[in-house]
Amino acid sequence: MTRIVYLNGRYLEEHRAQVSVFDRGFLFADAVYEVTAVLNSKLIDFAGHFARLQRSCTELGLTLPVSEQQLRDIHQELLIRNQLHEGGIYLQLTRGSAGDRDFCAPADLSPTLLLFTQARPLKDAPQASAGIHVVSLPDIRWHRRDIKTVQLLAPCLAKELAHARGADDAWLVEDGFVTEGSSSNAYIVTADGTVVTRPLSNDILHGITRQALMQLAADGGIKVEERAFTIAEALAAKEAFISSATTVVWPVVSIDGQTIGDGKPGPVSLRLRQRYLQLAEQSTQG
Template identity: 45%
Template sequence: MPRIAYVNGRYVPHSQARIHVEDRGYQFADGVYEVAGIRQGRFMDLTLHLARLERSLRELDIAAPLSTEALKIILREVVRRNRLSEGYVYWQITRGVAPRDHAFPDNPKSALVVTAKRIDPARYTRAMESGVKVLCVPDRRWARRDIKSIALLPNILAKQEARAAGCYEAWQVEDGRVTEGTSTNAWIVTRANTLVTHPSGPAILNGVTRQVLLKAAEMADMKVEERPFTPEETYEACEAFISSSSAILLPVVEIDGRKVGDGTPGPVARKLRALYEAVAEFSP
């Protein structure tokens, strides 16, 4: 079945989806985005995604193109038209179309694009069982990573460096501390059985799945520290994992060519992955 996209008020075949050449997202990366997972036809943690979207728009002074309730209707319709059961929905809002000028245009009209994509859940099931490899690289991004901006070139370069090294993800390092992955949040479990992840703030994107996993850890009475950690600490950790809306949680079994723990997915990662299902919001 052909994929369907939503572009500025119209549902169109994905292959025919078009934006204007002077859309500021295309010319300046002047926009934000969100990605929500779909499980058995239901949105995962949609409330948190919409709240983060509102914050990103506010931080960049971009007007929402429509109300939250209207946006929900469009997201659901894109899922319906694509007959999506397992996958994710991506939506992007830019400042809109205007003659090319770095300063904000007067009275811009925000632009909205929504797409959907199927995924094979077995892909992540296999990765959960085998674990993934991570490469540490310098963090070359801008100083407002808490905004989910579409300006992702440094992330892309770091991800490609990791893939070229045979790794699934890159952990970005700033001032000797791991911030996060290129499209994931980073976690370790110390030998004292403490769960550690970078605190929220301008240095990282406060991942929706990150927020849910922290609630799950609290529910399980796990000891948690939200603080930066060094690459050297990761080499000594007994477990490590990454989290994201698409993959939820994937154990990390190797960092910079060094085994994490015994080189297999550990019990804390497995427990948190199971607890996620009990804490996450699933909505139609």
């Protein structure tokens, strides 16, 4: 089956979808994106992703050309047309095309809105049961990481360096402290069972899954401390893990070749993952 994508009001076979070579998303990374997870053909936390998309648009002065309900309908239509059961829907909004390359964008541009589906395992991802290995790398990204832009060259390079070193991913470090993963939020679990993660600021992405996990931890009597932590502290932790829309929770079992805890996924990360998936299956709205 040929994948159907949405582009500027039309549903097209992916090979027929075309964007101008002068689109500012292509030339300047003048664009934002979101990824909404899909489980059992239902959207997970669409409202949270829409709210973050709106915030990103406000911060960059982008115009979102559809309402929340219209965007939900587009997601729904893509689910149906592509028969997506599990995975995610990627959305990208650019400032549009001015017909030529110019750093200053005209005020009357029509934005480019693109969405497409991606099938991938969420519930039975092997990384969730085996854990992942990460390496620490300098965080060289720009300083508005709270805006979900498509400026992803630094994360791509980080992932490539991690793979070259035999690891699955990277944790990024700035001024001696972990900011986040290359495309995820980062956490450790201390000796007393406290979950530690960096507080929200311009330094990290305000993860939608992170927000849900914080609430689940509070509801489950798990203490959470929002503060910066170092790689040394992570190496001494009982557990470590990451979260994002498409990973949910993946335990981290080693950093820079050194084992975390007993080298296996720990009970806190597994408990949070299981509870998140249970609630998602019960409450996802199409």
